[in-house]
Structure formats: structure tokens, C-alpha cells
Amino acid sequence: MPEYSKHSDTLWAPWRLSYIKGNDDTAVLPDPDRWRSGADKSCFLCRAAALPESYDRDIGVVARTDQSVVILNRYPYTNGHLLIAPLQHQATLPEIDASVLLDLQQLLAIWCQRLTRTLEAQGFNIGLNLGQVAGAGVPGHLHWHLVPRWPGDVNFMTSVAGTRVIPQALDDLWNQLRSCT
Numbered sequence: 576m577p578e579y580s581k582h583s584d585t586l587w588a589p590w591r592l593s594y595i596k597g598n599d600d601t602a603v604l605p606d607p608d609r610w611r612s613g614a615d616k617s618c619f620l621c622r623a624a625a626l627p628e629s630y631d632r633d634i635g636v637v638a639r640t641d642q643s644v645v646i647l648n649r650y651p652y653t654n655g656h657l658l659i660a661p662l663q664h665q666a667t668l669p670e671i672d673a674s675v676l677l678d679l680q681q682l683l684a685i686w687c688q689r690l691t692r693t694l695e696a697q698g699f700n701i702g703l704n705l706g707q708v709a710g711a712g713v714p715g716h717l718h719w720h721l722v723p724r725w726p727g728d729v730n731f732m733t734s735v736a737g738t739r740v741i742p743q744a745l746d747d748l749w750n751q752l753r754s755c756t
């Protein structure tokens with residue numbers, strides 16, 4: 576049983592190692608000329624930024640802007656757990672341009688509304704894990720966690736963690752969230 580499955584106070588636990596390292600069996604790599612400057616080719620967020628939209632379903636991207644990407648967390652703490660990240664591989668808030676910060680905040684607002692409408696979320700945890708000591712799974716590429724909440728949802732991971740039910744559920748969820756945009 577994963578260590579983060581039991582209690583709500585472990586919501587920001589680090590991600591699974593295979594995901595962090597990007598050594599997923601299904602990993603698709605972008606054409607070499609599509610990587611952004613400064614990209615880390617082992618970073619799944621850089622990979623999402625560099626892949627064309629035709630791969631959005633495969634990699635769980637539900638929305639893109641010129642500066643940011645919104646992606647389903649493949650190891651969600653609750654259903655609909657999104658990651659909202661700049662396209663650039665940047666680790667800290669001061670590195671990020673003001674226009675990109677604004678774009679990221681607007682995406683948080685938009686996706687709170689959409690998750691409320693689509694999944695009837697009743698609350699949210701929104702957080703940044705900055706640095707490895709703070710539990711960042713991908714410390715080099717800052718990303719907001721947007722975690723929708725419902726009464727009694729703390730048992731969610733207990734029922735689905737570690738099972739191959741997740742990819743199918745994510746695919747259905749991707750359809751649902753893409754169509755709400």
C-alpha cells in the first residue's frame with residue numbers, strides 16, 4: 576500500500592519514482608527540434624510542452640496556452656487532480672516572467688470553475704511544492720497542484736492506488752475535461 580494512501584495530511588507526498596524519472600513504458604519523445612530552450616529531456620512537463628497537440632490525449636494534457644500547460648496527474652490524490660505548469664523548465668517563482676505567472680493564476684481560476692461544473696468539486700487544495708525537501712516530485716519544473724475535494728474523499732487512493740484502473744479512468748476524465756473547455 577502506498578504510504579500516502581491513508582491520511583489526508585499526506586496530500587503533498589512525493590510522487591512515484593518511475594513517474595519522476597520519466598521512464599514510463601509509454602513515454603513518447605518529441606522531435607528533437609521541438610524541445611524548448613532550457614528543457615530537461617527527462618522532465619515529463621518539458622516533454623508535454625514539446626509534444627504536438629496530437630499527443631494531448633496520450634499524455635493527459637487537457638489545456639494549453641502560449642505559456643502554460645494543464646495536465647492530468649497520472650497518480651492523482653483525488654479524481655481530477657491537475658498539474659498547471661509553465662512551458663519553460665524553471666524551478667522557482669522569481670525565475671518566471673510576470674506574464675507567465677498571471678497566465679498560471681488565470682488557469683487555476685478557470686480550472687477551479689471547470690472542475691466545479693464538471694465534477695461537482697466542493698472545494699480545492701491548491702499548492703506548490705518548491706524544492707525536493709518540500710516534496711517536489713519534479714523539483715526542476717515548478718507546477719501547481721490543483722486537487723478537487725469532496726466530503727469523505729480521503730479514502731480515494733486506498734481504492735485505486737497501484738491498480739491499472741487508473742489509465743482508463745484518466746482517459747475518461749480527459750474526455751470529460753476536454754469537452755468542458
Ligand SMILES: [Zn+2]
Pocket residue numbers: 614615618619620621622663664665715716
Ligand atoms: Zn521541465
